[in-house]
Amino acid sequence: MPKRENISMSVIRRLPRYYRFLSELKDSGVVRISSRELSQKMGLTASQIRQDLNCFGGFGQQGYGYIVEQLQLEIGNILGLSSSYRSILIGAGNLGRAVATHMSFEARGFTLCAIFDKNPALIGENIRGITIQSITELEHFCKDCKIDMAVLCVPQDSVAELADRIYSLGIKNYWNFSHFDLASKFPDVVVENVHLSDSLMTLCYRITNSQSSI
Amino acid sequence: MPKRENISMSVIRRLPRYYRFLSELKDSGVVRISSRELSQKMGLTASQIRQDLNCFGGFGQQGYGYIVEQLQLEIGNILGLSSSYRSILIGAGNLGRAVATHMSFEARGFTLCAIFDKNPALIGENIRGITIQSITELEHFCKDCKIDMAVLCVPQDSVAELADRIYSLGIKNYWNFSHFDLASKFPDVVVENVHLSDSLMTLCYRITNSQSSI
Numbered sequence: 001m002p003k004r005e006n007i008s009m010s011v012i013r014r015l016p017r018y019y020r021f022l023s024e025l026k027d028s029g030v031v032r033i034s035s036r037e038l039s040q041k042m043g044l045t046a047s048q049i050r051q052d053l054n055c056f057g058g059f060g061q062q063g064y065g066y067i068v069e070q071l072q073l074e075i076g077n078i079l080g081l082s083s084s085y086r087s088i089l090i091g092a093g094n095l096g097r098a099v100a101t102h103m104s105f106e107a108r109g110f111t112l113c114a115i116f117d118k119n120p121a122l123i124g125e126n127i128r129g130i131t132i133q134s135i136t137e138l139e140h141f142c143k144d145c146k147i148d149m150a151v152l153c154v155p156q157d158s159v160a161e162l163a164d165r166i167y168s169l170g171i172k173n174y175w176n177f178s179h180f181d182l183a184s185k186f187p188d189v190v191v192e193n194v195h196l197s198d199s200l201m202t203l204c205y206r207i208t209n210s211q212s213s214i
Numbered sequence: 215m216p217k218r219e220n221i222s223m224s225v226i227r228r229l230p231r232y233y234r235f236l237s238e239l240k241d242s243g244v245v246r247i248s249s250r251e252l253s254q255k256m257g258l259t260a261s262q263i264r265q266d267l268n269c270f271g272g273f274g275q276q277g278y279g280y281i282v283e284q285l286q287l288e289i290g291n292i293l294g295l296s297s298s299y300r301s302i303l304i305g306a307g308n309l310g311r312a313v314a315t316h317m318s319f320e321a322r323g324f325t326l327c328a329i330f331d332k333n334p335a336l337i338g339e340n341i342r343g344i345t346i347q348s349i350t351e352l353e354h355f356c357k358d359c360k361i362d363m364a365v366l367c368v369p370q371d372s373v374a375e376l377a378d379r380i381y382s383l384g385i386k387n388y389w390n391f392s393h394f395d396l397a398s399k400f401p402d403v404v405v406e407n408v409h410l411s412d413s414l415m416t417l418c419y420r421i422t423n424s425q426s427s428i
Binding site: 012013015016017019020041078079080081083085093094095097098099101102103104105108109110148149173175184190192194195196197198199200201202203204205206207208209210 | 226227229230231233234255292293294295297299307308309311312313315316317318319322323324362363387389398404406408409410411412413414415416417418419420421422423424
């Protein structure tokens with residue numbers, strides 16, 4: 001397997017899509033698929049798929065295609081989905097609740113260990129078996145329990161101060177729904193930003209310019 | 215201004231990011247910025263920025279840079295943000311609530327006109343001044359009021375049947391949080407899919423492979 005150092009983010013960002021499509025194929029009972037068929041389903045070229053997978057050593061056989069379950073497993077391994085990175089979620093408003101409730105953390109390489117909020121009315125409430133704790137408990141909780149990743153679902157005006165606290169606890173990985181540029185403040189962190197408004201603006205562009213391609 | 219027919223989705227997807235960065239610069243009082251400074255802030259190359267903007271006619275002046283407010287306005291116009299596309303949101307669970315509450319639809323080219331759910335317990339409730347209606351009212355509502363876009367925040371098992379209903383009402387644009395491949399069922403629609411789990415899996419990859427670049 002080649003080193004994974006110089007793989008572009010565009011390739012990396014396609015991996016979850018491959019994983020998702022392969023999981024759907026597997027669930028619908030497809031055992032084997034050619035790179036041509038897979039490419040048609042995904043709106044990519046067959047050569048793009050081959051190039052992407054070659055970054056990780058290449059899979060499948062010329063003229064035979066891919067074994068769906070095997071390729072899904074391999075891509076899951078590349079993504080690290082069997083990890084159990086310990087994560088906490090901060091901000092149990094609608095967005096935090098939606099994320100905590102709908103996301104299969106466990107199937108995506110994470111365990112959700114705790115949920116924090118500063119609103120006293122929410123503390124003690126239960127979301128999928130996890131009791132919401134006061135944000136004042138953050139340091140205490142993280143002292144006992146090494147945390148790998150924090151999900152930030154707090155409003156923009158709370159996030160700057162909070163980010164300092166979390167960072168000083170040694171947490172270096174973030175799934176960031178708050179509009180705050182963590183990476184420029186802390187250059188050594190790994191941040192995956194979710195900007196829903198970018199997606200809505202892209203849709204606006206596509207409607208305005210009637211572009212139906214994905 | 216050149217035609218906007220063959221602009222790649224990668225360029226289009228960067229436009230909201232430009233808009234976002236420029237809005238932040240404007241809010242912090244920056245009047246003018248060189249393409250080099252802007253590129254450093256955004257983690258792109260200056261030549262990439264010039265190339266992207268050239269797709270829309272080019273802005274800024276060699277050696278002078280960009281007037282922040284002017285460029286932000288121009289990109290807003292390209293995105294169509296001053297439109298008021300009439301939209302409805304379907305599914306008022308946590309995710310739908312989060313989207314309805316947190317998103318500035320109006321600043322992104324849309325007006326949120328109605329919210330629907332099938333859960334009788336939610337009907338009549340108010341989210342940012344909009345009363346949740348029963349999904350049985352959908353056809354009636356859309357007969358009186360031309361709708362341009364539907365936001366889908368319903369669980370996967372409800373979406374297939376619902377999609378048929380919405381499509382038959384003539385709605386051809388979707389902001390889709392439901393895991394259902396609308397575009398392959400209805401090839402003439404414009405769909406912007408939000409796959410939060412792809413983002414979480416990308417984070418898992420980056421932690422596993424300790425890649426901190428964006």
